[in-house]
Amino acid sequence: MRxxxxxxxxxxxxxxxxRADAQGQYPQVAADxxxxxxxxxxxxxxxxxxxxxxxxxxxxxxxxxxxxxxADLSSLPLVAVxxxxxxDGRGYSLGRLLRERYSYAGELRALGDVWVDLLHYLxxxxxxxxxxxxxxxxxxxxxxxxxxxxxxxxxxxEPVPLFRRRVTSQ
Amino acid sequence: MYRYDEVDHRIVRERVEQFRDQxxxxxxxxxxxxxxxxxxxxNGLYVQRHAPMLRVAIxxxxxxxxxxxxxxxxxxxxxxxxxxxxxxxxxxxxWPELARVPDILAELAEVEMHAIQTSGNxxxxxxxxxxxxxxxxxxxxxxxxxxxxxxxxxxxxxxxFLPRKFKIAVSGSLEDRAATQVHDIGLHVVRNEAGEVxxxxxxGGGLGRTPIVGEVxxxxxxxxxxxxxxxxxxxxxxxFGRRDNKYKARIKILVxxxxxxxxxxxVEDEWLHLKDGPSTLRDxxxxxxxxxxxxxxxxxxxxNPAELTxxxxxxxxxxxxxxxxxxxxxxxxxxxxxLSLKKTGVPPGDITADQMDAAADWADRFGYGxxxxxxxxxxxxxxxxxxxxxxxWQLAKSQGFATPNVGLLTDIICCPGGDFCSLANAxxxxxxxxxxxxxxxxxxxxxxxxxxxxxxxxxxACGHHHIGNIGILGVDKNGEEWYQITLGGSQGSHTxxxxxxxxxxxxxxxxxxxxxxMTVYLEQRTNGERFIETVRRIGLDPFKExxxxxxx
Numbered sequence: 256m257r258x259x260x261x262x263x264x265x266x267x268x269x270x271x272x273x274r275a276d277a278q279g280q281y282p283q284v285a286a287d288x289x290x291x292x293x294x295x296x297x298x299x300x301x302x303x304x305x306x307x308x309x310x311x312x313x314x315x316x317x318x319x320x321x322x323x324x325x326a327d328l329s330s331l332p333l334v335a336v337x338x339x340x341x342x343d344g345r346g347y348s349l350g351r352l353l354r355e356r357y358s359y360a361g362e363l364r365a366l367g368d369v370w371v372d373l374l375h376y377l378x379x380x381x382x383x384x385x386x387x388x389x390x391x392x393x394x395x396x397x398x399x400x401x402x403x404x405x406x407x408x409x410x411x412x413e414p415v416p417l418f419r420r421r422v423t424s425q
Numbered sequence: 426m427y428r429y430d431e432v433d434h435r436i437v438r439e440r441v442e443q444f445r446d447q448x449x450x451x452x453x454x455x456x457x458x459x460x461x462x463x464x465x466x467x468n469g470l471y472v473q474r475h476a477p478m479l480r481v482a483i484x485x486x487x488x489x490x491x492x493x494x495x496x497x498x499x500x501x502x503x504x505x506x507x508x509x510x511x512x513x514x515x516x517x518x519x520w521p522e523l524a525r526v527p528d529i530l531a532e533l534a535e536v537e538m539h540a541i542q543t544s545g546n547x548x549x550x551x552x553x554x555x556x557x558x559x560x561x562x563x564x565x566x567x568x569x570x571x572x573x574x575x576x577x578x579x580x581x582x583x584x585x586f587l588p589r590k591f592k593i594a595v596s597g598s599l600e601d602r603a604a605t606q607v608h609d610i611g612l613h614v615v616r617n618e619a620g621e622v623x624x625x626x627x628x629g630g631g632l633g634r635t636p637i638v639g640e641v642x643x644x645x646x647x648x649x650x651x652x653x654x655x656x657x658x659x660x661x662x663x664x665f666g667r668r669d670n671k672y673k674a675r676i677k678i679l680v681x682x683x684x685x686x687x688x689x690x691x692v693e694d695e696w697l698h699l700k701d702g703p704s705t706l707r708d709x710x711x712x713x714x715x716x717x718x719x720x721x722x723x724x725x726x727x728x729n730p731a732e733l734t735x736x737x738x739x740x741x742x743x744x745x746x747x748x749x750x751x752x753x754x755x756x757x758x759x760x761x762x763x764l765s766l767k768k769t770g771v772p773p774g775d776i777t778a779d780q781m782d783a784a785a786d787w788a789d790r791f792g793y794g795x796x797x798x799x800x801x802x803x804x805x806x807x808x809x810x811x812x813x814x815x816x817x818w819q820l821a822k823s824q825g826f827a828t829p830n831v832g833l834l835t836d837i838i839c840c841p842g843g844d845f846c847s848l849a850n851a852x853x854x855x856x857x858x859x860x861x862x863x864x865x866x867x868x869x870x871x872x873x874x875x876x877x878x879x880x881x882x883x884x885x886a887c888g889h890h891h892i893g894n895i896g897i898l899g900v901d902k903n904g905e906e907w908y909q910i911t912l913g914g915s916q917g918s919h920t921x922x923x924x925x926x927x928x929x930x931x932x933x934x935x936x937x938x939x940x941x942x943m944t945v946y947l948e949q950r951t952n953g954e955r956f957i958e959t960v961r962r963i964g965l966d967p968f969k970e971x972x973x974x975x976x977x
Contacts, residue, residue, distance in 0.1 A: 342463050342546070344586025348663050351583055356698055372447065372464060379582035403439050405432050407576040408583075409703040416652075416704050417432065418576065422713045 258393045260374075261362070261384040263400060265393055268386075270333065272314065272366060285309075291335050291364075294319045301327070314366060317345035321352045328359045336382070338367035347380045354381035354411045374399030381411035426487045426795055427572045427717045429537045436580070437534045440541055444468050445527035452524065467547055467585070469540030470526060471847075478845070479518045479526055480543040481533060485553040485571040485595075486514035486798040490785035493796060495536040497781035503529050508781075510766060510774040512838060512889055513592070514552050514798040515543055519845055541579055546587045546674075548578035548659070552594045554602040555799035558718060559761055559807045561753040565614040565622060567597035569715035570651065573706065577652050584659050588666035589674035591659070592631075599918075604800065606630045606639045606920035607892060609676045610658060615645065623647040628658060628688065629680030632886035636922045637677045642689040648711060650696075652704040657696035661688070721793040721808065726758025732812040745871065746818050746829040754808070762806040762817055763799065764826040765836065769861040771825070772854040773839035773880075774802030783824045791817055801838055803831065834876040834943075835861045838889055842882030842899065843906070849882030851899025851906035856880070856935050863936040864943075873943055876956045877916065892916045894957040895942065896923045897935065908935050912942070912968060913960045926969050941971045 259268040273292045275281055284290050289310040297304055297313045304311040312333035313324060328334065334353060336346040346365065353359040364384035365377050370391040377385065378400055387393040409416040429437075444464075451461040469480035481496070496516060500508050503525055509517045521529060533539055542549055551574045553567050554560060574593060578584075584591075596603040597614040605611025611627035624646045630639025646654050658676075665683075667673045680688045737744045751760040764784060767773050784804055788796050791813050797805040804826075809817055821827035830836045837860065840846065842853025857880055864870050879893025890896030896911035907929040914923025930938050945968050950959045960968070 341460075342586050343668060344546075344584065345664055345668075347583045347586070348660050351660075370460075372443075372460075376582040376585055402443050403436060403580065405436055406582065407436075407579055408581050410582055414703045416577075418573070418706070418710045418713070419703065421430070421432075422707075422709050 257386070259364075259384060259386050260393060260396060263397070265397065270312065272335070272386075291333065291366075294323060297327075298323060315346075315349055317343050317349070319349070321349055321357060324353075325357045328353070328357055328361075331361060333362040333364060333384075334359060335364040335366050335386075338365060338369055338373075341368040341370070341373055347376060350377070350380040350382050351411060371396040371399040375402045379406065379410040379412050426489060427484075427714070433537070434534070437537070437539045437541070440468070440539060440580070441527060441530045441534050444530060448523065448527055463545060463586070466545035467542060468530070468545075469543035470523075471544060476520045477523050477526065479521050479529060479540060480511065481516050481518070481538060481540050482543050482550045483514050483516060483538075483798050484575045485551055485557070485568060486555050486800070487568070488796045488798060489536075490788040490794045490796065492536045492538055493781050493785040493788070495532060495538070497778040497785070499529055499532060500778040500781065506779075507775055507777045509772070509841060510776060510798055510802045510804070512800050512802065512840075512887060513543075513550050514555070514800055515550055516798070517841070519841075544590075546589050546591075547585055548581065548587075548591045548593065551575050551578065552592070552603055552608075552800060554596055554598055555797045555801075555805055556602065556752060556761055556807070557597060558720075559754050559756075559759075560598050560602075561755050562599040563597055563755065564599060565597040565616070566715075566718060567595040567612075567614050568718040569711060570612070570614060570624075570648075571595050572714050572717065573651065573711070574655070577655065577704075581659075583656075584663055587659070587663055588668045589671060589676075591662070591676065593655075601916075601918045601920075604889070604892065604916045604920070607632055607636070607889070607916070608639065610655070611639055617645045621647060624651060626654065626658075629677040629685070630920075631675050631677045632889055632891050633675065634672050634884045634886075635675075635677065636886070636891040637681070638920050638922065639677070640680070640685045642685060642692065649706045650700060651706060653699040653702055654692075654696055656699050656704065657692050660695055661691050665691075720756075723756045723759065723808070724810065726756075726810060726812070728757045728811070730758065730812045733814055736815040742829075743815060743818055745867070746821075746827055747814060749829040749833065749871075750821075750827065750831045751809075751814065756808075758811050759808055760811055760814060762809045762814070762821070763831045764804040764806065764821055765828040765831055766803050766826070767830055767836045767861070768825050768828045769835065769865055770858060772841070772844075773837050773857055776804065780824050780826065783820070784826070787817060787820060801831075801836065803836075829867065830870065832875045832877075833870050834864050834873055834878050834895075834939075835870060837861070837878045837880055838893065839880040840882050840887035842880075846882060848885055849899060850884075850901035851882050851908065852932075853880050853882040853888065853897075853899060856897065856899075856908060856932055859932075859936045860939055863940060873946070874955055877914075879914070889916070890914075891922045892920060893923060894960065895939070900929055902929070906932055908932065910935075910938060910942075910972075912965055913957070915957055924965060926965055927973055938972050942968050945971050 287308045291312040314335035450456045471478040593610045594603040594605045594608040595612045607630040613625040626643040627639040792808040843849035877894045879889045880897045881888035881890040882899040892914040898909045909929040911923030
């Protein structure tokens with residue numbers, strides 16, 4: 256169990272993330288644990304993953320194509336996007352695509368190099384769960400939600416951009 | 426000009442508080458250097474040779490007298506009484522103390538200014554023609570669109586961590602004075618055959634290591650689709666731009682790799698999903714932003730009043746200044762005045778706190794309280810009555826602003842170079858000064874006529890050397906500073922990338938090489954031909970032969 260942030264709360268979470276080791280090998284997964292597997296493994300043998308005792312979810316790497324997961328989104332309990340480095344912003348586009356183009360409504364979790372200063376933008380593009388990286392505090396990361404009280408753009412949280420609300424409210 | 430409402434103020438204040446907190450966490454060790462670097466860069470803060478350097482945004486070069494006085498105050502209080510205008514119409518402070526930067530940002534916020542996205546791998550300050558709104562050759566005023574783009578790009582949650590920096594320029598005039606063809610995105614405000622206003626969209630231009638002139642990806646984009654189309658371009662770049670090599674990470678490399686047609690098709694595909702979505706601009710939205718850029722209450726005045734023509738006849742020096750340092754205005758009886766920041770002996774683009782205060786006073790006294798910053802690193806009084814020009818000239822002279830060299834060889838566009846910048850291979854300021862000294866004779870300088878001279882201290886090309894008619898690039902050869910000369914580059918509607926003439930020069934030999942190049946030009950030019958026209962006509966060989974001749 257580890258602490259994560261989900262829907263604005265710190266909660267305990269038992270999902271395990273399946274990652275390749277330095278040799279590119281994946282460790283064995285016990286049948287009864289809940290596991291988040293990389294897109295490639297999922298696509299290689301969906302039926303096997305779906306028939307496990309534990310739950311199975313999928314994580315996307317920054318260069319993965321979310322269209323490949325489109326057909327499965329309604330049945331997945333969770334989708335995650337990995338941020339190998341916080342300066343790699345591809346995952347922000349993946350978040351919006353999953354929410355807006357593929358209408359994914361379930362838990363969308365940010366993994367990897369994720370910490371307080373990034374939470375606001377991640378929340379705006381549609382992420383609602385955050386696994387804060389080791390060494391960074393999860394409790395204080397909650398403050399990241401409130402960094403900005405307003406924004407100019409159309410976002411997943413507020414699709415009507417400021418310019419429309421401004422003129423309409425006059 | 427645009428005025429903040431409560432929301433704009435709040436967003437900037439919240440950004441200041443966010444940055445204050447980030448700075449404190451860095452100073453206390455809670456943020457590592459690697460974590461803090463991208464965060465501080467996104468707020469315009471570099472760590473340079475001597476001290477941090479803070480770059481403050483001047484959106485599309487618009488500045489009020491109140492803002493300029495605040496910049497003067499910051500230069501006095503937090504810096505060494507001066508600052509430096511950049512080729513992105515921004516201003517840089519070279520000596521602030523890291524711990525006091527949040528206080529500077531708080532002061533800037535008071536006058537509706539900030540340092541948001543003046544550096545880092547994000548969408549930078551949108552630039553435009555410094556004469557937007559007042560130029561005689563303007564087709565459509567680009568400023569409302571610049572402000573719409575500024576707001577769209579400010580703290581855009583999807584595009585905070587792009588592969589590399591991203592620059593957008595907008596032009597609405599006949600002559601492209603915004604260098605739109607060497608930007609990541611260049612937009613020309615145009616009217617189609619049906620009379621509808623929209624944009625010609627150019628993508629993939631840029632200088633740096635791989636200079637490329639941008640290409641048109643959309644001939645006509647109706648205004649309402651501006652932001653959804655920008656979102657589509659940025660999303661394609663964000664997802665597919667290279668991130669493995671920073672020298673290949675700009676959008677121009679992606680466009681080349683995909684081909685322009687391939688890139689345009691990918692954008693079109695993305696755009697289909699965004700088109701007509703909530704970011705679609707309605708007429709009422711555009712009108713809202715355009716309402717900030719209406720004309721001031723100009724006086725109805727005759728052109729060429731006696732107060733002007735008498736002085737012009739009596740004082741050749743005044744006439745010379747008027748010819749070079751003022752520009753025609755769309756309103757009869759007015760001109761725009763360029764305050765030259767290219768005086769010999771002063772680093773190009775540098776301005777003192779006293780000069781800032783003086784220019785702010787003139788903007789109030791002779792104009793409507795507004796100034797512009799040109800990407801050529803000069804300051805502009807956009808609206809001066811012709812009858813006041815003589816007085817403005819005398820005042821400008823008294824403050825060292827009146828060197829009549831705008832557009833001439835000594836009006837050098839120049840980066841700060843190795844004296845200040847830790848990226849530079851070579852110093853630019855002393856070499857620029859040596860050139861200015863060599864061509865200090867005004868008769869000679871005027872005879873040479875219009876020549877864009879652009880100078881960069883390294884391959885990053887902040888001084889836009891590729892598009893100078895004559896360009897200089899600082900290079901490092903075994904730890905020594907050398908200078909490569911290019912000829913034939915040009916900005917504007919027919920942007921071309923200059924070509925290197927041959928082996929680079931030692932610092933001391935640059936002015937002589939310039940003199941030889943100018944001699945060839947004077948020998949070869951036909952009646953009224955400008956330098957760039959001669960270079961295009963005769964090619965580089967005559968210049969090469971003279972410059973590299975063994976016995977001459």
